Amino acid sequence: MEHAATTEVRPMSERTHTESAASETGATEPTASDETVLEVDGLSKYFTQGSGFFAGVSLDFDRFPPIDTEQERVKAVDDVSFEIRRGETLGLVGESGCGKSTLGRTILRLLEPTDGSIYFKGEDLADIEGGELRDKRSEMQMIFQDPQSSLDPRLKIGQIVEEPMRAHGMLDAGGREQRAKMLLEKVGLDPHHYNRHPHAFSGGQRQRVNLARALSVDPDFIVCDEPVSALDVSIQAQVLNTMEQLQEEFGLTYLFIAHDLSVIRHISDRVAVMYLGNIVELADKEELFENPQHPYTEALLESIPVPDPRKKGARGVLEGEVPSPVDPPSGCRFRTRCPKLIAPENYDLTDEKWAQTRSFMRAVKRRTFEPMPAERIRREFFDGDLPRGEAGEIVAEAIDVLPAERRRPDETAPESADGWTEATDLLLESFAQQSICARERPAYELEAEYGTAPHYAACHLHR
Amino acid sequence: MTDPLLRVENLKTQFFTDAGTVRAVDGISFEVREGEIVGLVGESGAGKSVASMSLLRLIEDPGEIVAGEITYKGETIFGLEEGPDGELREREDMLSNEEIRTQIRGNEIAVIFQDPMESLNPVFTIGGQLREFIELNRDLPKDAAKEEAIRMLREVGIPDPEQRYGEYPHQFSGGMRQRVLIAMALACEPSLIIADEPTTALDVTVEGQILELVDELQDKYDTSFLWVTHDMGVVAEICDRVNVMYLGEIVEQAPVDELFHDTKHPYTTALLNSMPRPDRTVGELEPIEGVMPEAINPPSGCRFHPRCPEAREVCQRVHPDAREVAHADGHPHRAACLKHDVFDAGYDESPPLETATQETAGVPAGGRSTGGPGGEDGATDLKDSVIEDGGEPTDGTRSDDRGETHE
Ligand code: SF4
Ligand code: SF4
Numbered sequence: 080m081e082h083a084a085t086t087e088v089r090p091m092s093e094r095t096h097t098e099s100a101a102s103e104t105g106a107t108e109p110t111a112s113d114e115t116v117l118e119v120d121g122l123s124k125y126f127t128q129g130s131g132f133f134a135g136v137s138l139d140f141d142r143f144p145p146i147d148t149e150q151e152r153v154k155a156v157d158d159v160s161f162e163i164r165r166g167e168t169l170g171l172v173g174e175s176g177c178g179k180s181t182l183g184r185t186i187l188r189l190l191e192p193t194d195g196s197i198y199f200k201g202e203d204l205a206d207i208e209g210g211e212l213r214d215k216r217s218e219m220q221m222i223f224q225d226p227q228s229s230l231d232p233r234l235k236i237g238q239i240v241e242e243p244m245r246a247h248g249m250l251d252a253g254g255r256e257q258r259a260k261m262l263l264e265k266v267g268l269d270p271h272h273y274n275r276h277p278h279a280f281s282g283g284q285r286q287r288v289n290l291a292r293a294l295s296v297d298p299d300f301i302v303c304d305e306p307v308s309a310l311d312v313s314i315q316a317q318v319l320n321t322m323e324q325l326q327e328e329f330g331l332t333y334l335f336i337a338h339d340l341s342v343i344r345h346i347s348d349r350v351a352v353m354y355l356g357n358i359v360e361l362a363d364k365e366e367l368f369e370n371p372q373h374p375y376t377e378a379l380l381e382s383i384p385v386p387d388p389r390k391k392g393a394r395g396v397l398e399g400e401v402p403s404p405v406d407p408p409s410g411c412r413f414r415t416r417c418p419k420l421i422a423p424e425n426y427d428l429t430d431e432k433w434a435q436t437r438s439f440m441r442a443v444k445r446r447t448f449e450p451m452p453a454e455r456i457r458r459e460f461f462d463g464d465l466p467r468g469e470a471g472e473i474v475a476e477a478i479d480v481l482p483a484e485r486r487r488p489d490e491t492a493p494e495s496a497d498g499w500t501e502a503t504d505l506l507l508e509s510f511a512q513q514s515i516c517a518r519e520r521p522a523y524e525l526e527a528e529y530g531t532a533p534h535y536a537a538c539h540l541h542r
Numbered sequence: 543m544t545d546p547l548l549r550v551e552n553l554k555t556q557f558f559t560d561a562g563t564v565r566a567v568d569g570i571s572f573e574v575r576e577g578e579i580v581g582l583v584g585e586s587g588a589g590k591s592v593a594s595m596s597l598l599r600l601i602e603d604p605g606e607i608v609a610g611e612i613t614y615k616g617e618t619i620f621g622l623e624e625g626p627d628g629e630l631r632e633r634e635d636m637l638s639n640e641e642i643r644t645q646i647r648g649n650e651i652a653v654i655f656q657d658p659m660e661s662l663n664p665v666f667t668i669g670g671q672l673r674e675f676i677e678l679n680r681d682l683p684k685d686a687a688k689e690e691a692i693r694m695l696r697e698v699g700i701p702d703p704e705q706r707y708g709e710y711p712h713q714f715s716g717g718m719r720q721r722v723l724i725a726m727a728l729a730c731e732p733s734l735i736i737a738d739e740p741t742t743a744l745d746v747t748v749e750g751q752i753l754e755l756v757d758e759l760q761d762k763y764d765t766s767f768l769w770v771t772h773d774m775g776v777v778a779e780i781c782d783r784v785n786v787m788y789l790g791e792i793v794e795q796a797p798v799d800e801l802f803h804d805t806k807h808p809y810t811t812a813l814l815n816s817m818p819r820p821d822r823t824v825g826e827l828e829p830i831e832g833v834m835p836e837a838i839n840p841p842s843g844c845r846f847h848p849r850c851p852e853a854r855e856v857c858q859r860v861h862p863d864a865r866e867v868a869h870a871d872g873h874p875h876r877a878a879c880l881k882h883d884v885f886d887a888g889y890d891e892s893p894p895l896e897t898a899t900q901e902t903a904g905v906p907a908g909g910r911s912t913g914g915p916g917g918e919d920g921a922t923d924l925k926d927s928v929i930e931d932g933g934e935p936t937d938g939t940r941s942d943d944r945g946e947t948h949e
């Protein structure tokens with residue numbers, strides 16, 4: 080429907096990216112410098128509705144299967160690009176359903192990408208196959224949120240840590256045992272725990288076992304998916320500190336996925352914020368937290384409860400809920416909730432009148448008020464004064480079709496329900512969809528106030 | 543000051559398992575006053591959920607409230623007395639299960655749990671469940687109850703409530719379901735709502751919406767809240783006063799500003815120092831050493847001593863109860879830590895302990911020899927504040943005639 084107007088603008092990469100099948104992506108040579116460990120370019124992962132989340136997990140799955148365009152597709156990750164430098168921690172933060180976990184898994188090819196490329200140390204992962212891919216995979220590891228379920232309770236700690244080494248044919252039995260014990264010590268466990276079973280361990284200790292297992296094959300890059308969110312704060316701090324020490328000692332690069340902004344602020348060098356399958360902002364940590372330039376990031380930051388009662392300023396409350404990733408909003412995906420949605424240019428609206436029109440439009444769409452006479456609507460939403468000109472006429476028309484009186488609770492009254500829908504459609508078509516926020520996909524590179532790294536913000540306020 | 547709405551004194555709730563007695567809640571006292579939001583904060587295993595569930599006697603077998611007193615608006619929710627044979631038995635004035643169910647639960651005290659799916663029936667519509675709840679509890683005819691249900695849904699910010707009235711719980715997002723539960727909790731205009739980690743499973747922007755809603759509703763209805771959480775951020779944001787729990791005990795109790803800015807218990811301090819901050823970049827986190835031990839065999843003396851950076855030898859021997867160590871805002875600031883003068887336990891002269899080596903260190907028996915809290919606090923306090931290593935407290939004895947307190 081409204082996707083036609085979308086312009087494709089890509090953040091990190093200058094390369095033109097063809098919407099091609101995997102076999103063609105090798106044509107674009109990666110320009111990665113020595114320092115770039117991972118580069119993700121135009122990466123998308125769609126799920127076919129109904130086939131379930133795990134439909135794509137199988138590793139032998141045909142790559143880029145033909146997609147039946149008639150089916151509903153969940154655009155879990157949609158055209159995402161970024162890079163990660165050696166030794167750095169890139170924090171990836173977002174709320175549930177934003178696609179951050181899917182992105183992590185797709186990068187490791189635990190899920191097949193629908194589109195786009197992943198370059199690991201300059202090599203396109205799509206170009207390598209079978210055994211070679213398995214070797215590459217030993218250089219890229221993952222640790223998951225739930226340390227309980229990711230450790231096989233029947234195995235001993237030593238076996239668990241050695242398992243990836245066995246799978247990759249690393250060392251002989253004695254060498255593996257030695258290395259496992261060394262790693263147990265490195266992650267802060269007693270090497271004597273080698274013969275214990277995981278059930279004897281606390282949540283924090285199990286996450287350490289996971290770390291040791293991930294490290295066993297000597298990876299360069301680790302995707303950490305909510306690694307400390309199941310832990311109590313005091314234990315969380317222990318594990319975070321250990322992860323930082325290990326990073327330094329083993330020269331690791333982390334993609335650290337979390338929903339907790341405090342953890343992200345602590346652990347990351349740079350931070351990417353994800354919303355509904357897109358990266359909406361990416362900047363140095365300090366820059367992102369102190370000088371956020373995307374209204375969604377701002378809303379996130381204002382929502383976190385700060386552990387200091389003297390700082391309970393205004394709580395930023397975001398309206399509404401995340402739309403469905405099956406049919407995401409055109410242009411800027413945040414526009415249906417954005418408190419700063421830009422006024423359409425074709426009307427002559429003052430800031431004040433636009434703010435009122437915007438809240439009225441959303442209140443009608445979400446039906447948050449009870450039917451009331453036109454006069455009261457004008458008073459409550461517009462201070463008694465409708466916007467001037469055409470905009471005002473449209474608003475007046477919308478008010479007109481709204482039911483003016485509350486229906487009795489047992490009455491089904493189809494006409495009044497139609498009135499809401501009609502008013503909603505009229506307002507959305509006349510205002511929301513005319514905004515630049517709906518017509519073009521935003522992507523802007525800004526100058527950073529903190530640090531020197533580029534500050535990417537997907538918001539037309541920076542146009 | 544007026545009488546508190548809810549008063550809890552020396553509450554003990556234990557679980558009798560094969561492995562032994564778990565002293566999940568071990569002698570806590572606190573109050574909730576009218577219009578207050580009181581926090582009950584702690585890490586997992588601290589006993590905060592058991593404590594909050596005890597307040598409505600929702601503890602199930604093998605758990606049992608074994609001691610203490612709970613009063614709500616002057617009514618006894620739980621209370622024991624000594625029988626003729628020196629046995630503990632329920633007091634005459636204690637409300638029956640029936641009375642709790644019909645007079646207190648819902649009407650006077652409502653509960654909101656972390657997972658709304660547990661409280662909603664998946665096979666009935668949201669509106670139907672809310673309407674029935676209102677019909678039953680407020681004695682309204684069906685039509686009026688439906689209208690009220692829709693009004694409540696709108697009140698808690700459910701968009702398009704007429705439409706969504708007919709939808710099923712699975713059609714609602716987590717945040718919307720939590721709003722429904724809040725609507726249900728408010729429907730009978732209770733004076734107190736016990737909220738057990740109600741925003742923990744929610745995304746941060748949704749949590750923000752719910753906290754905002756609670757603020758608004760609280761202003762409007764003047765409902766009191768007991769807010770159970772592990773999140774110090776949420777505590778700072780909404781609570782008026784806070785109780786910090788560690789291993790079954792309240793170790794610090796203070797108005798919220800004092801708790802954060804004039805912290806009196808080393809555990810609270812350690813907890814705050816171990817947290818990464820959203821509002822500033824912290825160089826290095828200071829984790830708390832070790833893990834919280836199990837409530838089945840808590841450490842002797844101060845239960846925090848194996849992990850406490852300020853622990854001294856005396857802390858292994860003397861068990862501190864929560865005492866008033868300051869006064870702020872018309873409220874006592876209590877802390878259960880021997881370093882404060884009121885304990886007069888010889889803390890200053892006592893040699894420091896090395897926290898790292900402590901967990902296995904043998905504790906010398908007969909800890910009563912040095913100092914010990916005596917003096918002004920009198921003998922009653924002495925009895926409560928010194929528990930020998932491993933010794934069962936005498937007042938934790940289980941009485942046999944109390945089986946019927948459970949449903
Ligand atoms: S592009 Fe428009 S809708 Fe999107 S964040 Fe910016 S102002 Fe808001
Ligand atoms: S009593 Fe001793 S061990 Fe306990 S909190 Fe105070 S200083 Fe620490």
